[in-house]
């Protein structure tokens with residue numbers, strides 16, 4: 135009897151084929167190919183400057199691919215701009231938080247809900263503000279920010295700012311989520327709660343997640359597979375155990391010649 139194929143092979147949500155990005159002829163990301171199955175969680179690791187953020191920029195459309203192609207749900211999105219990819223359900227966070235300091239937590243999430251509803255909805259932005267109240271409240275509850283709804287973003291801790299980033303992302307209901315170093319700047323005490331939140335987004339909401347993260351203890355408990363970037367290329371993509379045991383990966387981290 136034939137073995138059932140893995141979801142990553144049968145119905146990839148995302149498929150990269152020889153994807154690359156060069157700046158003035160200098161390759162930053164080179165020949166990256168892999169598929170992501172529905173509901174999968176892949177963590178990206180690699181030394182500083184390995185190309186992890188650049189790869190996320192390519193996937194989200196911030197950087198134009200100079201080689202290869204990219205498919206989302208079977209559609210070629212290689213030439214699509216950021217907003218078109220967002221409409222298809224692709225959302226991302228960034229390494230550095232950026233908020234309007236005086237705008238409240240609920241205000242940020244409501245604006246994101248309105249922006250996700252499209253330009254016509256945004257036009258009626260203030261008149262229809264209450265239209266998104268339920269969705270905003272639900273999202274704040276899920277991200278454990280309900281008690282901070284009226285707090286200006288500038289008054290949040292680093293961990294709460296990371297939660298707000300997730301709230302802003304989740305309110306637009308993305309199916310494929312890219313998290314770029316969600317623990318960056320977060321205090322050690324706040325890491326476990328944030329890790330649990332990311333786990334619930336993946337497991338309970340069933341979202342497909344790609345995450346750049348340096349904290350090995352965080353990603354090992356979350357990721358189905360670990361991708362290792364090195365000098366702009368994909369060095370390894372396998373289960374966490376297999377990647378940790380890979381001597382090539384160990385050498386890349388120790389900075390030894392490959």
Ligand SMILES: Nc1ncnc2c1ncn2[C@@H]1O[C@H](COP(=O)(O)OP(=O)(O)OP(=O)(O)O)[C@@H](O)[C@H]1O
Nearest residue numbers: 157162180181182183184185186187188189229363
């Ligand atoms: N717009 C750009 N123009 C030229 N070089 C760039 C540009 N963006 C990134 N780079 C270079 O590409 C390389 C990869 O950067 P990238 O930020 O993707 O790495 P990273 O793996 O995310 O690093 P880190 O872990 O430090 O965030 C670096 O050498 C960086 O200086």
